[in-house]
Amino acid sequence: MPVIELKNLKKTYGALTVIEDLNLTMADGEFVVLVGPSGCGKSTTLRMIAGLETNTDGQILVDGKDVSALEPKERDIAMVFQDYALYPHMNVAKNMSFALRLARYKKAEINKRVTEVAAMLDLTDYLDRMPGELSGGQRQRVAMGRALVRDASIFLFDEPLSNLDAKLRGQMRAELALLSQRIEKNIIYVTHDQIEAMTLGDRIVVMKAGEIMQQGTPEELYRTPANKFVAGFIGSPTMNFLDGTLATQAGRMVVQGESYAIPLPETYSQHLAGSDGQPVTLGVRPSSFEETDSDTALPMKIILSEYIGSQSVVICEFGGQRVSIEVNSAAPVKIGETRTFAVKEAEIHLFDPDTGASLLPASKL
Amino acid sequence: MNRTLANRLTPYMFLAPAAVILLVALIYPLGYVVYASFLNWNPSQRIGQAEFVGLRNYINLFSDESFRESFFVTIRFSVIVVSLEMFIGVGLAFLLDRNIRGMSALRTLFILPMMISPIVVGLMWRYMYHPTVGVFNRTLKALGFESMPWLLDGDWAFASIIIADVWQWVPFIFILSLAALQTLPQSVMEAARIDGASGWQSILYIKLPLMMPVLIITFLLRLIDSFKVLEVILVLTNGGPGLSTEVMALRISRTATEFRELGVAAAMSNILLLLLLMLTLAMFFYNKITEKRALRQKSEAAEEM
Numbered sequence: 001m002p003v004i005e006l007k008n009l010k011k012t013y014g015a016l017t018v019i020e021d022l023n024l025t026m027a028d029g030e031f032v033v034l035v036g037p038s039g040c041g042k043s044t045t046l047r048m049i050a051g052l053e054t055n056t057d058g059q060i061l062v063d064g065k066d067v068s069a070l071e072p073k074e075r076d077i078a079m080v081f082q083d084y085a086l087y088p089h090m091n092v093a094k095n096m097s098f099a100l101r102l103a104r105y106k107k108a109e110i111n112k113r114v115t116e117v118a119a120m121l122d123l124t125d126y127l128d129r130m131p132g133e134l135s136g137g138q139r140q141r142v143a144m145g146r147a148l149v150r151d152a153s154i155f156l157f158d159e160p161l162s163n164l165d166a167k168l169r170g171q172m173r174a175e176l177a178l179l180s181q182r183i184e185k186n187i188i189y190v191t192h193d194q195i196e197a198m199t200l201g202d203r204i205v206v207m208k209a210g211e212i213m214q215q216g217t218p219e220e221l222y223r224t225p226a227n228k229f230v231a232g233f234i235g236s237p238t239m240n241f242l243d244g245t246l247a248t249q250a251g252r253m254v255v256q257g258e259s260y261a262i263p264l265p266e267t268y269s270q271h272l273a274g275s276d277g278q279p280v281t282l283g284v285r286p287s288s289f290e291e292t293d294s295d296t297a298l299p300m301k302i303i304l305s306e307y308i309g310s311q312s313v314v315i316c317e318f319g320g321q322r323v324s325i326e327v328n329s330a331a332p333v334k335i336g337e338t339r340t341f342a343v344k345e346a347e348i349h350l351f352d353p354d355t356g357a358s359l360l361p362a363s364k365l
Numbered sequence: 366m367n368r369t370l371a372n373r374l375t376p377y378m379f380l381a382p383a384a385v386i387l388l389v390a391l392i393y394p395l396g397y398v399v400y401a402s403f404l405n406w407n408p409s410q411r412i413g414q415a416e417f418v419g420l421r422n423y424i425n426l427f428s429d430e431s432f433r434e435s436f437f438v439t440i441r442f443s444v445i446v447v448s449l450e451m452f453i454g455v456g457l458a459f460l461l462d463r464n465i466r467g468m469s470a471l472r473t474l475f476i477l478p479m480m481i482s483p484i485v486v487g488l489m490w491r492y493m494y495h496p497t498v499g500v501f502n503r504t505l506k507a508l509g510f511e512s513m514p515w516l517l518d519g520d521w522a523f524a525s526i527i528i529a530d531v532w533q534w535v536p537f538i539f540i541l542s543l544a545a546l547q548t549l550p551q552s553v554m555e556a557a558r559i560d561g562a563s564g565w566q567s568i569l570y571i572k573l574p575l576m577m578p579v580l581i582i583t584f585l586l587r588l589i590d591s592f593k594v595l596e597v598i599l600v601l602t603n604g605g606p607g608l609s610t611e612v613m614a615l616r617i618s619r620t621a622t623e624f625r626e627l628g629v630a631a632a633m634s635n636i637l638l639l640l641l642l643m644l645t646l647a648m649f650f651y652n653k654i655t656e657k658r659a660l661r662q663k664s665e666a667a668e669e670m
């Protein structure tokens with residue numbers, strides 16, 4: 001399986017620059033997820049790799065060879081589209097074998113491959129159905145089957161699950177994860193859903209407005225987001241952001257807000273010593289609060305509670321802002337009451353309020 | 366009158382005016398023509414004065430050499446022009462289905478012939494086909510070729526009316542096939558590209574099959590229309606030389622005006638009508654079948670959910 005490199009990739013549509021200068025290396029056999037809000041250029045990037053769009057500038061290297069001028073069929077790729085793009089006038093078997101028939105494979109070989117893939121995807125009973133006679137989930141599997149039959153070395157997925165309902169999406173996500181372990185191909189997967197990205201990807205590339213904001217394993221992105229955008233995008237429920245300034249209290253660095261002072265852990269305080277008065281954005285995940293009676297705890301007035309299951313997300317009013325906190329559902333909360341929570345020091349994130357960049361020392365990023 | 370009955374009748378009351386109009390505007394003239402075809406009717410007579418001859422007009426038509434000739438001229442003309450028009454129209458649609466600058470202006474230009482009145486089209490082509498001053502023969506001469514007997518020889522005249530008709534009606538097929546082409550799902554075509562289909566292969570295996578429902582309807586519409594062609598040929602050749610270009614509509618018109626046999630003309634009209642009715646029914650059933658199939662596919666998919 002090849003290494004795919006994007007070098008200084010650029011794409012413009014007329015005056016509109018969608019992608020300015022993208023650099024990305026995808027290792028052999030890796031499952032890479034491009035994630036970002038809608039319109040950030042994920043599909044465009046994927047379609048340039050596929051050869052469906054020409055890149056305005058830069059290179060797409062597959063094992064060191066620039067493929068940007070090649071037709072899609074010369075690139076050894078298979079692709080699954082968001083709307084599945086099945087051929088409506090061909091039955092499932094014909095859909096899956098179209099590429100093989102074009103490439104003039106022997107009938108026996110075609111049958112063998114289609115049968116194999118159909119069995120793998122539970123489609124054996126549907127081989128002579130037309131796409132119009134299939135449910136959404138089945139169509140999705142046919143689209144995947146059509147890609148698998150090709151036995152290409154690079155698989156491209158453009159939001160393949162976004163047209164399915166929530167339950168089916170969860171199922172297909174798990175099936176896809178299993179499948180990707182079995183087929184050991186390079187997979188590039190585009191989604192706007194961070195949960196899909198986190199659960200599927202070996203590596204996640206977070207994009208915004210045509211730029212890569214950060215890339216890394218799901219855990220890296222969750223634990224050490226490089227900027228406020230990634231911090232807010234990855235993780236559910238989303239991170240709380242509070243504005244404050246740096247200050248020193250009783251020999252410790254704290255973030256001083258209107259009605260609170262939150263002490264910073266060592267990693268930050270050494271690194272930021274002497275920056276008193278610098279404005280910062282404090283990032284705290286809803287799961288990073290713990291209820292305590294200690295005197296540093298912050299009083300929070302509960303205004304709403306969202307029951308999810310074993311956990312509940314309570315939305316509190318605190319210093320004129322709203323903060324969401326994840327609590328154990330076993331301990332009942334009452335709307336209107338005030339509880340005291342402390343922030344787990346080790347899970348604090350700090351960002352520059354202007355650039356959004358993380359203030360974590362570079363060695364920790 | 367009880368309430369439920371009144372309720373049941375309401376829709377019919379609303380339908381009544383439309384039904385009356387339909388009756389007056391469609392059924393009455395139709396009945397008139399059918400009745401007239403049983404008469405030996407001269408235009409100087411009122412319809413009441415005409416002699417009733419039963420099926421004689423129809424029986425005579427079957428042994429009428431000229432009518433049979435015009436019947437086959439029509440069939441030959443229709444089959445040739447519609448095939449040519451489909452081929453060229455669909456081909457043009459494939460050629461011009463791309464987003465380059467000025468394409469929308471070009472597309473508008475292409476449909477101009479369709480907007481010109483057939484009489485004018487006929488006149489225009491007649492001048493162009495003119496043996497001495499026509500643009501075709503002048504061009505041929507300028508290039509050092511012999512001039513052609515465009516409208517003067519039977520076979521040439523037949524070819525000439527075909528050219529004029531193709532010129533006028535290719536745009537119709539072009540527009541409809543272009544519309545069909547542009548509503549095809551983009552991602553399906555992209556999937557075909559990724560699957561390795563060349564331009565030709567994606568036309569042959571993906572685009573044409575997906576356009577087929579529109580193409581079949583277009584084909585039948587055009588076929589029905591071509592059976593009724595009159596004005597252009599009337600102006601260009603008036604059926605000549607001999608009977609070489611005398612299509613049925615022209616024969617009917619001449620029977621009524623020149624030969625003053627309204628009954629016979631009506632009988633011919635009815636035969637033409639029957640032919641068109643069969644084509645229309647074919648179209649109707651084709652629609653029905655495709656609709657049913659779509660419905661069945663939907664319901665089967667729904668069951669699976």
Ligand SMILES: Nc1ncnc2c1ncn2[C@@H]1O[C@H](COP(=O)(O)OP(=O)(O)O)[C@@H](O)[C@H]1O
Pocket residue numbers: 013016018036037038039040041042043044045
């Ligand atoms: N063919 C096109 N012409 C002009 N603009 C386009 C075209 N395709 C995409 N864009 C623009 O490029 C941007 C990125 O699109 P896309 O890559 O589809 O985003 P997404 O991340 O949602 O997949 C969007 O602003 C979109 O409007």
Ligand SMILES: [Mg+2]
Pocket residue numbers: 039042043044159
């Ligand atoms: Mg997209």
